[in-house]
Amino acid sequence: MALPPKFAGQALRLAAPATPADSSVPATTHTLEVYLDYVCPFSAKLFSTFTSSVVPLIRENPAWASNLTIIIRQQVQPWHPSSTLVHEAGLAVLRVAPGKFWDFSARLFADQGAYFDVNVVNExxxxxxxxxxxxxxxxxxxxxxxxxxxxxxxxPAEDGSLNVGNGVTNDLKVVTKMNRLIGVHVTPTVVYDGVVQGDISSSWTGDQWKEWLEKNVV
Incomplete structure (x- = not known):
């Protein structure tokens, strides 16, 4: 799925795309999209393994690094009321400092328990x-x-509206609409070149990811 420029910070590219042998063909890459919810423990587990084990593997392999774009897709899970709030924070970071989005995501996943139901209900x-x-x-x-x-x-707003939203409400609407187009429900969900990869789970180890990359990033 296309990534709107205003959400460019969600993408991680570890090297410039490889130059095609045919100069008339535009350079492109495989796309690995990871749909995550900041207050989903399974999302946190996958993100931790991916950033600590998988990203270094890709970085060390020039063929993988130049042929792969990784995207975090923010997936609000509405049965966690705070999910909307934490994802709005991610969108705000994309506005203020897009280059810090992955760092903020890592920090938020590390502290996700502070935003679970019991820890937000009284504030x-x-x-x-x-x-x-x-x-x-x-x-x-x-x-x-x-x-x-x-x-x-x-x-109220000047027109009397009480549902005034905030500065990233419209961005959240766009993210939600995009995710609904491919029917993502479970987090985490991994999509590769537009196809859901149902075999990939949050329990995968770095070795399992390595085996998958060897088969798929060509």
Whole structure:
């Protein structure tokens, strides 16, 4: 699926695309899309293995690195009420400092328990946003700028509307619409060159990923 330029920070490219033998053919890569929810423990497990074991494998193999684009797709799971809030924070980071998106995602997954139901139920929505903005600050993103995009006003809009949203509401709508197009439900879900890879799971080890890469990234 196409990646809108405003979400470019979701992509990770470890090398420039290989130059085709036929100069009239544009350079392109395989695309590995990983659909993750920041408050899903299984998503956190896959992200941890992928970033600690798989990314280094790809980086060390020039043929893989130049032929693969990796994309984190943000998948809100609505049965976790805080899922919307944490993904809004990811979208705010994409606006403020897109180059920090992967770093912020790693920090958020490491601290995901702080945003589970029991740990957000007694705080206001804006209080949760303040914590998320501060978390972004820990990876070098301007926390004030992130919070400005997230904060919900406590007064009606000029037209009297009470569902005013925040600075990333429209971005969240776009992400949700894109994900619905391919019917992603379970997190994590891995899609390779547009096809769901049902055999890949959060329990995969680095060795299993290596075997899969050897078969598929050519």
């Amino acid at each position: 206001t929505r804006n209080s949760t946003y303040r914590r998320l903005a501060a978390l972004a600050g820990e990876v070098g993103v301007n926390a004030d700028d992130v919070y400005k995009l997230l904060a919900i006003p406590d007064k």
